[in-house]
Structures are given as C-alpha cells and as structure tokens.
Amino acid sequence: MLDLKGSSETGWEDQTAVKHEDNTLQPTESLAEPQIAEMEENRNGKFHRSFSPRQVHVISLGSNIGSGVFIATGKALATGGPGNMIIAYTLVCTCVWGVLQSLSEMTIAFPVSGNYIDYADRWVDPALAFGAGFAEWLGWTSIVAAEAGFFSVLISYWAGDSFPMAATITLFCAATLAIFLLPNRAFAWFEYVTSLIKILIFLIIIILSLALILGAGPKGYIHRGESWTEFNPFLNGFAGFSTCALLATWAVGDQVFIGIMAGEAESPRFSMAHATKLVPARVNFIYITSVIFVTILVPSNDPRLLGASAVAASPFIIAVEDAGIPGIGSLLNAGMMFGVLAIAAESVYLSSRVLRTMAHQKLIPERLAGVDDKGRPRLALIITSVVAVMLAYIQLSAGGLTVLNWLVSITSASFFTNWIIISITNWRFHLALKAQNDPLFNEVYAWKSSLWPLAPAWLMLISLLLLVCCIYAGAQPTGGAPFSANNFFQYTIGLILIIVATAGYKIVFRTPWRDTKTADCISGRRTLSSDELAMLDKYYNQPAWRRFFTYLQLW
Numbered sequence: 001m002l003d004l005k006g007s008s009e010t011g012w013e014d015q016t017a018v019k020h021e022d023n024t025l026q027p028t029e030s031l032a033e034p035q036i037a038e039m040e041e042n043r044n045g046k047f048h049r050s051f052s053p054r055q056v057h058v059i060s061l062g063s064n065i066g067s068g069v070f071i072a073t074g075k076a077l078a079t080g081g082p083g084n085m086i087i088a089y090t091l092v093c094t095c096v097w098g099v100l101q102s103l104s105e106m107t108i109a110f111p112v113s114g115n116y117i118d119y120a121d122r123w124v125d126p127a128l129a130f131g132a133g134f135a136e137w138l139g140w141t142s143i144v145a146a147e148a149g150f151f152s153v154l155i156s157y158w159a160g161d162s163f164p165m166a167a168t169i170t171l172f173c174a175a176t177l178a179i180f181l182l183p184n185r186a187f188a189w190f191e192y193v194t195s196l197i198k199i200l201i202f203l204i205i206i207i208l209s210l211a212l213i214l215g216a217g218p219k220g221y222i223h224r225g226e227s228w229t230e231f232n233p234f235l236n237g238f239a240g241f242s243t244c245a246l247l248a249t250w251a252v253g254d255q256v257f258i259g260i261m262a263g264e265a266e267s268p269r270f271s272m273a274h275a276t277k278l279v280p281a282r283v284n285f286i287y288i289t290s291v292i293f294v295t296i297l298v299p300s301n302d303p304r305l306l307g308a309s310a311v312a313a314s315p316f317i318i319a320v321e322d323a324g325i326p327g328i329g330s331l332l333n334a335g336m337m338f339g340v341l342a343i344a345a346e347s348v349y350l351s352s353r354v355l356r357t358m359a360h361q362k363l364i365p366e367r368l369a370g371v372d373d374k375g376r377p378r379l380a381l382i383i384t385s386v387v388a389v390m391l392a393y394i395q396l397s398a399g400g401l402t403v404l405n406w407l408v409s410i411t412s413a414s415f416f417t418n419w420i421i422i423s424i425t426n427w428r429f430h431l432a433l434k435a436q437n438d439p440l441f442n443e444v445y446a447w448k449s450s451l452w453p454l455a456p457a458w459l460m461l462i463s464l465l466l467l468v469c470c471i472y473a474g475a476q477p478t479g480g481a482p483f484s485a486n487n488f489f490q491y492t493i494g495l496i497l498i499i500v501a502t503a504g505y506k507i508v509f510r511t512p513w514r515d516t517k518t519a520d521c522i523s524g525r526r527t528l529s530s531d532e533l534a535m536l537d538k539y540y541n542q543p544a545w546r547r548f549f550t551y552l553q554l555w
Contacts, residue, residue: 069202069251069287070336072150072408073294074305074315076247079478080240082295083233088244089291091462092252095419097280098459099255101449102426104276108447109440111268112524116256116422117357122520123428126363126511131502132421133358136256138497139414140347140354141384145391146407147344148172154340157317157333169392176344177385180352183374187349194342201335202286205316208328209293217323227299235300236478242469243478246412246491249466252283254415256350256422267532270539273447274550348384355380363505406490409470413494416466423456423463428516435516445528445536470495 076085107115117136121129152168179190208216215222234240297319298305304318314336317329356377359369368379395403430452433440441448449455474491475483489496505511528536539547 069290070314070316070332070339072247072251073291074298074318076244076291077294077298077300077315078302078305079236079247080244081231081233081235081300082228084235084241084244085295086288086291088241089248089252089287091465092245092248093280093284093287095459095462096252096255096283098455098462099419099422100276100279101452101455102422102459103256104272104447105426105449105452106429108269108272109526110524111272111526112357115357116418116425117354118361118524119429120421120425121361121363122523123432123514123516124425125506125513126361127502127506127509128421128424129361130358130363130505131498132418133354133363134501135414135417135421135494135498136254136354137351137358137384138494139254139411139418140351141388142391142407142410142414143347144176144344144351144388145395145403146411147340147347148392149395149403149407151337151340154333154337158330166393166396169395172341172344173389173392175341176348177389179345180348180376180381180385184376187345190345191342194338194345197335197338198342201332201339202290204335205332206289206293208320209297209316212319212323213293213296217320217325219322219324223296225296227295227297231300239473239476239478242473245466245469246473247408248287249412249415250408252287254418255279255283256418267535268526269445269447269528269532270536348381348388351384351388352377352380355384406493409491410494410497412466413470413492414498416463416470417495417498419459419463420467423460426456427453428514428519432514432516432519432521436519436521438521440521443527444533467495 073085076088080088103116106119110119112118117129117133120132148169151172152165155163155168179187211217212220213223236243294315298315302315302318305315314332317332320328320332355364356369356371358364359366359380368377368383370377370379372378391403391407426449432438440446470491474488477484477487481487539550
C-alpha cells in the first residue's frame, strides 16, 4: 500500500529536506553519517543506476518467462497429471506475491545491489547471509546450464540429431555471455527487447491455445477435457504433486531478479512499487493460464512430453503439430529460443551481483567485489560465467536429461530455501525498526506491505511445504520405484549443500546473531530526491484509470 503521511528525507548530497504541506523543501540537519554510509557502500566501485523505470516495467512483464513455461510444463504433466499440476503451480505462484511484498519493503528503503543477502547480514546473522548468497548464486548459475540444455532441445526441433549438442552449447554460451562485454545499459535494452518478444509469443500462445481447444486446424477437434476424464488427474499421488511443485518452483523462479535490479535502477521507489503489483499478476496469469491450456490440450501419457521419454518437446508445439497447422511450430520455437537466452542472461546478471554482494560484505574475499568504470562486477562475472559454462558442458558426458534433472533440483531447493530466509529477514527488519523507533514507514511515499505480516507468514508456510515435497520426492520415487540413494540425492543435493554451507560458515567464523536494537538501519538507505518526489507527485495526481494503464504500457 502507499502511505502518504509523515516526512521524508530527500537527499544525501548536502542536506536533508522534509516536505511540508505547502509542497516546499526545507533543510534540516546535517547528513554526515549517511554520507559516510554511502561512501562505505561504494568502496569497491559504484554501480550505475542505468535502468529506467520503463525498462524495469517491461522487464518485469517478461522476466522468468522461459523454458519453465514453454517446455518444463510437459514434464510436470507427465509426472503428476493435470490435477497435481494445477494445484502445485497455483500454490507456488502465490509465493510470488509473498516474496515481492516482503522484499519490496526492504528494497525500496535500502536499494543495494544483491539486496536481501545484505539484509540477512545486517538484521539476522552473517552466516545466514552467506547461506542465502551461496544458494542464490548456485541456483541461478545452474539455471544457465539448464537453459543451455533446453536450447539444444529447441535447436533439435529443426536440426534433429544433425547438429551436435557440444556446438549448440558453445553457441548458446557465447551468445549469452557476449552481452556482458558491453555496459549495463546494453544488458537493460537486451532484456527489454527480449521481454517484448516473450510477451508477444505468450499472447500468440494464449490465442492459439484457445483456438486449438475449440477445434482449429486441419486435424483439429474440440477438446472436452479428455485428459482429465480418461487418465488419472493425480498421477503418482503425493510424489507426483511434490515433483510438480518443485518443477513449478524452478519454472516460476524466486523473483528476486527485479529486487536485485533495483540496486541499479534510476528510481527504486517507483520501479519496485510498480513491480510488486505487476509481477505477481503477470506470473499468476501466465503460468496458471498456460497450465490450464496444457492440461486440456495434451494428455499426460503423450510420449513426446519431456520426462516421459528421451525426446523433449514443448506441449504447445505438440498441440500445434497434432492440429496440423504448418509454420506455427517454427514461430513458437524461435520465440522460445529468445526466451531461453534472456533467462540465461538474467541468471548470469543476478548470480554475479550476488557474488559481488557477498564479497562486498566480506563474507568471501573482498577482491571479488570490484566494480569497473562501466558498472560491471568484472571478477564476479568471470567466475560465474566459468562455472556456468562448466556445468553446461557436463551435460555432454553424463547424459543431458540426467544432468538437467540435477540442475533443476538444485535450483528449486535454492529458491524455496531463500524464500524462507526472506520471510525471516523481513520479520527481523520490522523488529529492528520497532526496537529503534525508526519512522521509516511514516515518511512521504513510504511503502509498506499490505496486510503485514500475512505475506512473510504465507511465504514461510508454502516454503515449508516445498521443503517436505523435496524430501518426499527424494525418498519416494514416482512410478512406484523403490528408494534409491541416487534419486534421494538428486532431489536433496541442493538443500544439503545450502545447509552445510550455512552451518559450516557459522561454526568456522562464529558469526554473531544481530541485536535488533543495534542492527544497521542506515547503510545503503536511500531517501527520495527532489526529482523523484516531483515524479511521484505527478504520477499519483493522475486519475486511477491512468495509473492502471501504466501497468499495461510497453513503451
């Protein structure tokens, strides 16, 4: 919700100003302490605030739309059936609201790059910050490698087996990493353009899916929900649900990408508040609509679904081919390729910022925290890129689908683990503000989560359910197979690595549990400049219908 009461600091340059009823800015006290805090924040180089509100808006619309919605929905359908699939995706999608409500409160006030890792350090425990950073870096670096595998699937749609997987991975990695040789503004425009492409492709998919359900195409027929009535909608029981939930977590993503971008956004207050409403609505609409159409169009026993056989395919392309519509499959395949490349670039961006934040906080060697004159954390980018490429090439020797399953499991575990950490950190953040009588939420245009503490509480509840799903899926393989150590570690390896890393860091360095009365509520705190106040005044003076249409605007 928007809170328009109270006073607000408006700058750290020379003096603070508060906004009075006559809309004038009057100086108050010296800001020596915030100036020192800002110098400390930039001691390893300074990120450029090069992401405009419009770019953040469009990227918010298109981010995380990739192989998870285009292809991996097929594996969820083949493993859990339509019933388990819809329930699992619905529950996971509600977590997006909880994540952004909890994260935005902290990010709008403290828009530092690598945000919630910094917050876990200052308000909870440095060991938890290390665990969160390690989980986030590992999860998103694994996504780069997983997307390389899916990119090979998309290439094979045209080339079959004639194009070697090694060549595909090489081309994919080169295309993904080349963008980071340029300044950050180039990355922002790349994500902006690919987000527009993904939005267009998804709109085509929605319209086409509806037409296919109604019998469009030379071979089309009216679908009456046969996949629900003729096959078991709840395949493999709770084990099937658990697999669907973990796949949904991987597909939806942990949604911290927009929060990380706030550290380099021109106006974090506007961009994050906008994204907090936009992203949950977009995620729920895209994923739930896609899942419903998939369950109607494609039966869960189709051998072409990813996970049902070694042949991987998008359920949307399967539906188009079955209807006999020429050309559409190639169009969708090309659009999906852009989506996969964009997700991989997002992953490299996010992972490198997380690694840089850990180094900046001295959780790992500070040398990795350096930011060059173009606003890039060069060493963090190099390390992240090298590890991502190595994981991608491992798929050549160990079997592509097997490695892909391990990468998806690692990423899913890292996401719901960090959701738990975000909910804990948000709760401690409120305790610190209360203990220090901090007037943060009373400042002009302050942003506070609606119905707090509902968001972090709901996020914690669903994350604990996902934890149970992770352990259960590892202990109880789908299809009635007996327990195996390989299956158990495939599902729990990410969770085990995160717990060992966090506990080991705590034991070795004996990190302190932060006292809410003395926890840092100053470093990195951003107050609204006079330009931002003027922009927000102009925005909120518009009629409600005009503000609503800004969520749909693409330029």
